[in-house]
Amino acid sequence: MSRDHDAQFGRLIGSDQVHIANANSAETVTGRPGFSGASGMLFEQAMAQTRMAVCLTDPNLPDDPIVFCNTSFEKLTGYPSHEIIGRNCRFLQGPKTSRRQLDRLKEALAREEVAVIELLNYRKDGSTFWNALHLGPIYDAAGKLVYFFGSQWDVTDIHLAREEEKHARMMAREVSHRLKNVVSVIGGIISITGRSLKVRDAADAINERVQALARAYEPTLDDAVFGTVEIGQAIKSVLQPYDPEGDRIGFTGNGVRTNPNAVSLIGLTLHELATNATKYGALSTESGTIEVGWRHEPDRHGRESLLIDWVERGGPAITEPVGTTGTGLTIADTLLAHSRAVLEREWHHSGLHAQIWLPIQS
Amino acid sequence: MLRILILEDEPFIAMDLQLAFEDVGVEPHVAANCDAALAVADEIDLDGAVLDVNLGQGQTCAPVAALLRSKSVPFVLHTGDLDRQGEFLRDLDAPVIPKPTTSRVLVETVIGLLKLDVTETAVR
Numbered sequence: 001m002s003r004d005h006d007a008q009f010g011r012l013i014g015s016d017q018v019h020i021a022n023a024n025s026a027e028t029v030t031g032r033p034g035f036s037g038a039s040g041m042l043f044e045q046a047m048a049q050t051r052m053a054v055c056l057t058d059p060n061l062p063d064d065p066i067v068f069c070n071t072s073f074e075k076l077t078g079y080p081s082h083e084i085i086g087r088n089c090r091f092l093q094g095p096k097t098s099r100r101q102l103d104r105l106k107e108a109l110a111r112e113e114v115a116v117i118e119l120l121n122y123r124k125d126g127s128t129f130w131n132a133l134h135l136g137p138i139y140d141a142a143g144k145l146v147y148f149f150g151s152q153w154d155v156t157d158i159h160l161a162r163e164e165e166k167h168a169r170m171m172a173r174e175v176s177h178r179l180k181n182v183v184s185v186i187g188g189i190i191s192i193t194g195r196s197l198k199v200r201d202a203a204d205a206i207n208e209r210v211q212a213l214a215r216a217y218e219p220t221l222d223d224a225v226f227g228t229v230e231i232g233q234a235i236k237s238v239l240q241p242y243d244p245e246g247d248r249i250g251f252t253g254n255g256v257r258t259n260p261n262a263v264s265l266i267g268l269t270l271h272e273l274a275t276n277a278t279k280y281g282a283l284s285t286e287s288g289t290i291e292v293g294w295r296h297e298p299d300r301h302g303r304e305s306l307l308i309d310w311v312e313r314g315g316p317a318i319t320e321p322v323g324t325t326g327t328g329l330t331i332a333d334t335l336l337a338h339s340r341a342v343l344e345r346e347w348h349h350s351g352l353h354a355q356i357w358l359p360i361q362s
Numbered sequence: 363m364l365r366i367l368i369l370e371d372e373p374f375i376a377m378d379l380q381l382a383f384e385d386v387g388v389e390p391h392v393a394a395n396c397d398a399a400l401a402v403a404d405e406i407d408l409d410g411a412v413l414d415v416n417l418g419q420g421q422t423c424a425p426v427a428a429l430l431r432s433k434s435v436p437f438v439l440h441t442g443d444l445d446r447q448g449e450f451l452r453d454l455d456a457p458v459i460p461k462p463t464t465s466r467v468l469v470e471t472v473i474g475l476l477k478l479d480v481t482e483t484a485v486r
Contacts, residue, residue: 177416180442181372184462188378191465195381207464214462 053077053152055089056138059109059145063088067147076152078124089150092131094122105133112137112145118155130159172221179221183214209271212238216267220260228257231266231294231306238267239292242274242283252293258306262358265335266308269343269356272328273310280322281315281352288314288351299357306358312351321347364478367411368392369399369426370440371418379412382465386473386480399426403433410476411437412459412468415447427454436476440468 047054053073057064069084077084077092093102097120108115114136121131132155138147187207194203219233232253243249270292274283282288293309329343336343341358366383368390370376376392383390391406393399395417402408403426411430413423423439430437439451442461451458457475459468473480 177443180461184442185372185374187462187464188372188374188376191378192374192381204464204466211462211464 055084055150055152057089057148057150059148064109064148073152076123076129076154077121078127083124092121093119094128096120096128097122105135108135109148118159121152129154130156176218176221179214179217183210186210208275209268212271213264213267215240216263216270220263227260229260229263231256231258231262234263234267235270235292235294235308238270239274242278248283248288249290249292252291253295256294256296256306258358258360262306262339265339265341265358266356268335269332270308270310272332273352273354275328276322277312277315277352282312283315285315288312296360299359303359306356306360308356308358310352310354310356312353315351318347318349318351321345363387363389364409364480365389365391365406366472367399367402367406367408367413367426367430367435367437369394369396369411369417369423370414371395372414375414378465379468382469385466386469388469388473388478388480396421396423396425399423400429403429403435408433408435410472410478411435412440412472413437413456415439415441415451416443422450424450424454427456438472438475 047068048070050070051072053076054068054070055066055073056068058067061067065086065088066084067086069081074081074084101117101119104115105117105119107113108117115134117133117135119131119133120128122128132153133150134153135148135150137145138149140146187210190203190207190210191200194200194206216234216238219237220229223229223233232251232255235253236251239249274290277283277288277290282290289312291309291311291313295307295309297305297307299305299307332343336356336358339358341356344355344357346353364387366388368376368379368383370379370392371394373394376394380390380392391402391408393402399413403411408430411426413426415423417423427437436456438457438459439454440459440461440463441447441451459471463471472478
């Protein structure tokens with residue numbers, strides 16, 4: 001409730017002294033004088049009929065009991081008014097109601113402050129709801145505290161959404177941890193097997209691919225809850241070990257999102273490009289650089305696509321295509337073809353310019 | 363010969379690290395939990411250690427780290443749980459090698475970080 005509203009309510013009460021009728025009976029609460037005239041009746045009707053749950057308590061009576069509640073309050077709490085009037089609001093609290101929030105409530109009442117406090121409340125049937133309680137003091141013309149006004153808003157849905165989001169993030173972190181452990185264990189198995197079969201180099205190459213994949217997935221795990229992932233994070237994560245100082249590879253992208261299935265494809269392809277750059281290209285010299293960009297663009301068939309641009313500079317001077325016969329890029333080509341995607345390569349004098357075109361599934 | 367403690371509860375990772383250290387002529391001592399690791403640190407004159415942070419059932423390597431520190435034995439932390447363990451790792455104040463890392467790279471990194479003097483006897 002804004003302070004203005006409070007003041008207006010206070011003035012109304014102060015000028016004519018408030019009349020609070022029990023919403024369910026024609027009688028007024030004994031001894032209470034009323035609003036005069038049409039504005040008074042309108043006000044009472046509004047209070048009675050509003051879908052906002054409302055109650056008034058009287059702090060000048062012992063234990064600050066509820067002296068008024070409207071129909072919406074009855075509906076929200078599940079109690080009929082005759083089981084509400086005369087009781088302190090604490091009958092709505094229960095075992096799981098937060099002590100800390102109750103302390104805040106007590107303090108607001110003691111200080112006669114306007115406050116909004118979220119509390120777990122219990123209905124008559126024992127079911128619970130999250131109550132965003134707005135409360136404020138009401139003064140008469142002489143400035144004496146005469147009532148506390150409370151309005152109750154059911155925010156159970158919002159609370160559940162917040163809890164679900166927290167839970168989803170917790171799960172994502174747990175999954176991330178387990179993924180890393182699984183990949184480490186797989187790495188151990190591959191390494192030990194390679195050793196015993198005397199194919200250490202092959203085993204190392206396999207391990208490096210598996211780990212590139214894990215790095216690609218890692219930053220997207222939180223995101224994937226939403227159905228698409230921000231591909232830039234995966235790109236940077238895959239390429240990070242190739243540029244530990246962060247001065248060889250530049251990144252340009254703008255929050256472009258993609259299907260999570262694209263992550264493994266893009267991760268492995270970038271890993272192969274980076275491996276080649278390390279052996280023959282821009283990363284094989286002291287000062288070569290790579291510019292990696294990603295954006296949406298229509299491909300040559302007019303299909304809306306995710307384009308990843310890879311431009312090497314400063315590597316050894318190129319006179320003919322190199323590294324084209326290794327297994328790495330052959331694997332990448334095959335995987336990409338499955339998604340109707342393509343890896344294009346052009347060798348300029350300054351270095352390799354590669355493009356990954358991935359049509360966006362609609 | 364240099365002696366390294368490997369504290370790791372995952373048997374495949376432990377075995378892989380053990381073999382990788384042997385490759386470079388270092389003598390590994392593997393422990394799967396804190397008690398075993400504390401016993402090793404007590405009985406053996408160690409030159410360094412690789413400590414897994416999460417050891418299952420809520421156990422961490424903290425007691426082993428404390429003992430090694432008191433004996434001035436340098437160590438690195440090997441963990442995938444960087445996000446949730448951030449503060450804990452900072453308090454341990456040791457280099458962190460993230461999981462997953464291939465065992466060959468881990469061994470090279472450990473030797474570099476702990477400034478170990480090895481004679482390379484690579485076995486292929």
